Amino acid sequence: MKNIHSSHPRCWLFGFTSLLLFLVSPPFAPTSIAQAQRNSAQPRPNIVYIMTDDHAAHAISAYGSKLIKTPHLDRLAKEGMKFENAFVTNSICTPSRAVMLTGKYSHLNGVPVFNHLDTTQPLLSKYLQQAGYYTGVIGKWHLGGQNPYTPELGKPAGFNYWNILPGQGAYFDPMMIEMGQRKKFTGYATDIITDLSIDFIKNRPQDKPFFLMYHHKAPHRNWQPDEKHRRQYENYEPPIPATFDDEYKGKSDASRQSTMHIDQDLTDNDLKMKPPANLSGAALKKWKFTRYMQDYLACVQSVDDNIGRFLDYLDKTGLAANTIVVYTSDQGFFLGEHNFFDKRFMYEESLRTPFIIRWPKQIKAGSVSKSIILNVDFAPTFLDAAGASIPADMQGRSILPLLAGKRPKDWRTSMYYRYYHPGHHNVAAHYGVRTDRYKLIYFNKLDQWELYDLQKDRLEMHNEYSNPAYSKIVANLKNELSRLKKELKDEDQFQDNLPADDVDGMAPPPGRR
Numbered sequence: 103m104k105n106i107h108s109s110h111p112r113c114w115l116f117g118f119t120s121l122l123l124f125l126v127s128p129p130f131a132p133t134s135i136a137q138a139q140r141n142s143a144q145p146r147p148n149i150v151y152i153m154t155d156d157h158a159a160h161a162i163s164a165y166g167s168k169l170i171k172t173p174h175l176d177r178l179a180k181e182g183m184k185f186e187n188a189f190v191t192n193s194i195c196t197p198s199r200a201v202m203l204t205g206k207y208s209h210l211n212g213v214p215v216f217n218h219l220d221t222t223q224p225l226l227s228k229y230l231q232q233a234g235y236y237t238g239v240i241g242k243w244h245l246g247g248q249n250p251y252t253p254e255l256g257k258p259a260g261f262n263y264w265n266i267l268p269g270q271g272a273y274f275d276p277m278m279i280e281m282g283q284r285k286k287f288t289g290y291a292t293d294i295i296t297d298l299s300i301d302f303i304k305n306r307p308q309d310k311p312f313f314l315m316y317h318h319k320a321p322h323r324n325w326q327p328d329e330k331h332r333r334q335y336e337n338y339e340p341p342i343p344a345t346f347d348d349e350y351k352g353k354s355d356a357s358r359q360s361t362m363h364i365d366q367d368l369t370d371n372d373l374k375m376k377p378p379a380n381l382s383g384a385a386l387k388k389w390k391f392t393r394y395m396q397d398y399l400a401c402v403q404s405v406d407d408n409i410g411r412f413l414d415y416l417d418k419t420g421l422a423a424n425t426i427v428v429y430t431s432d433q434g435f436f437l438g439e440h441n442f443f444d445k446r447f448m449y450e451e452s453l454r455t456p457f458i459i460r461w462p463k464q465i466k467a468g469s470v471s472k473s474i475i476l477n478v479d480f481a482p483t484f485l486d487a488a489g490a491s492i493p494a495d496m497q498g499r500s501i502l503p504l505l506a507g508k509r510p511k512d513w514r515t516s517m518y519y520r521y522y523h524p525g526h527h528n529v530a531a532h533y534g535v536r537t538d539r540y541k542l543i544y545f546n547k548l549d550q551w552e553l554y555d556l557q558k559d560r561l562e563m564h565n566e567y568s569n570p571a572y573s574k575i576v577a578n579l580k581n582e583l584s585r586l587k588k589e590l591k592d593e594d595q596f597q598d599n600l601p602a603d604d605v606d607g608m609a610p611p612p613g614r615r
């Protein structure tokens with residue numbers, strides 16, 4: 103039968119116009135990686151988001167660590183891109199996880215402290231699922247969903263498969279909650295979470311790209327290594343950080359008031375033994391630091407080994423070529439700097455998080471970016487990479503142009519930070535702004551300020567806030583801080599009314615006891 107359409111004049115005209123458009127357009131002029139992805143025949147990338155808990159960038163050899171060799175993370179950096187200025191917006195576990203999933207700061211996502219995430223709100227996982235991804239989260243979740251009396255509060259949403267540690271979870275023989283069902287596992291959490299993550303990929307449907315959040319518990323306090331790695335570090339003598347004996351001269355009261363000091367606040371439970379009775383003063387402090395580092399680094403070494411195993415699996419299955427692999431942590435950590443362990447403060451060691459991303463063919467191997475990126479950018483980035491649209495109410499920005507080696511002219515040159523919780527370590531609430539060179543911190547409950555000139559004082563030892571030579575810089579930074587606060591819609595929503603901590607509790611809620 104004759105096809106009447108083929109000879110229809112309008113159809114012919116349409117064909118001619120298309121041909122003309124093809125001839126006048128460059129055959130291949132992608133505006134972004136995502137555009138190129140959509141234009142090409144290549145399927146959408148799988149996304150593996152590997153996040154550890156409390157792993158400082160300065161405990162990764164790719165970031166120049168003098169403490170440890172992490173060959174598998176280094177390999178990821180060698181094959182992808184390393185960000186040297188990746189920062190979190192609120193340096194603590196639960197809030198940071200909520201920022202990542204929502205693409206919004208704590209004051210808008212509702213999780214300023216250890217309170218559950220309202221998972222009925224829009225989430226990255228839901229958007230990717232709607233975009234056709236098979237989604238999963240395995241390991242540490244720490245956003246709720248574990249209290250048997252209120253299992254719906256903070257329960258993972260937008261995931262085809264989830265298998266999470268309740269609360270902080272255990273290092274050995276952990277209980278896990280698989281799609282709502284509790285199940286006890288035998289072994290070491292870092293190995294188990296890796297096994298389950300590999301199983302997720304093995305068992306996935308073949309007709310969809312996948313998005314996996316592969317979340318380690320390690321190296322969170324109290325740093326319990328497995329036997330193999332414990333032995334590796336049992337006689338290890340770590341180098342002492344340059345700021346180990348910081349006495350906080352000229353600083354606000356916040357550092358002194360906090361209870362996260364190496365010499366005062368590491369417990370026998372943290373150290374897993376009583377300190378030798380004959381030690382005191384500087385010798386005792388050094389002994390505690392040494393014990394702390396031995397266990398912390400042994401936990402990290404196990405993470406590195408397991409990530410090597412996971413990367414080998416991606417290679418073996420041929421998945422590596424079209425899979426984005428990200429390695430990051432929920433924040434940084436103090437490894438003895440300023441006499442601290444833990445995080446929370448806006449100082450560099452805790453504000454900075456590792457961020458390494460590999461995407462073969464799209465990212466130049468071994469590249470390094472100094473652009474400021476934030477954990478609020480991760481959700482928009484993954485949506486962009488998946489070819490999905492980025493919701494207007496997300497506060498971050500896709501880093502895909504940076505991955506292509508093209509820094510947009512209007513890329514941010516400053517970032518806003520806010521910490522709310524006095525919490526376990528009595529760290530005074532504060533907020534502040536960091537630029538490429540300066541950092542201004544306001545401890546709002548103390549009404550005290552700190553200013554650091556990072557170019558001259560990378561280690562943040564000299565508070566220049568009252569130095570007249572910096573008065574103009576202080577004024578400019580205060581303006582920038584106000585501008586960011588307003589732009590990000592921080593209206594002090596949680597200044598005086600913090601929600602109750604409820605992500606670790608197993609008790610019945612009030613009225614049901």
Ligand SMILES: [Ca+2]
Nearest residue numbers: 155156195432
């Ligand atoms: Ca953490």
